[in-house]
């Protein structure tokens with residue numbers, strides 16, 4: 077298995093993975109992935125095996141503290157010098173779940189954001205995954221303003237603490 081950043085050539089495979097992981101109303105389209113990959117390929121991490129993408133984490137960077145629905149749709153809201161790394165989607169192929177892939181990828185994505193000097197990482201998730209992200213160090217901030225896919229989302233934040241000299 078290889079872990080790497082993505083390129084625009086991966087858009088097709090990533091959108092197929094997305095469709096296998098999310099209901100239609102929540103899944104990002106091929107066009108959305110093409111846009112995102114043109115603007116912020118460095119903020120995509122994928123696990124690849126035998127030419128297939130098994131797991132993917134992605135999201136833009138912004139000075140906005142909270143994750144909004146507009147961010148999903150507008151890749152041009154990405155600000156490479158922004159303070160917060162957002163996570164839009166974590167998806168693992170159904171045949172490869174519960175082997176630690178998503179946990180490992182989220183940890184790596186968080187590690188990259190910390191190295192880049194961000195303040196932290198923000199995501200939204202459904203209630204049944206709150207404990208999963210808490211295990212990875214995220215704090216539940218309650219119901220988010222997002223109406224993405226017509227369901228209730230919880231906003232979760234991991235804030236980096238830096239030693240002061």
Ligand SMILES: CC(C)(COP(=O)(O)OP(=O)(O)OC[C@H]1O[C@@H](n2cnc3c(N)ncnc32)[C@H](O)[C@@H]1OP(=O)(O)O)[C@@H](O)C(=O)NCCC(=O)NCCS
Nearest residue numbers: 097166167168173174175176177178179180200201204208
């Ligand atoms: C959620 C998801 C990304 C987890 O991927 P994964 O590679 O299987 O994750 P890991 O193996 O690292 O961790 C598995 C943990 O996730 C949590 N989890 C996964 N599916 C769950 C479910 N249906 N109900 C409750 N917890 C679940 C559990 O804590 C589980 O730990 P356990 O196996 O010890 O019980 C994957 O199930 C997926 O793609 N789901 C559909 C898309 C989705 O909902 N993404 C999250 C949006 S924020």
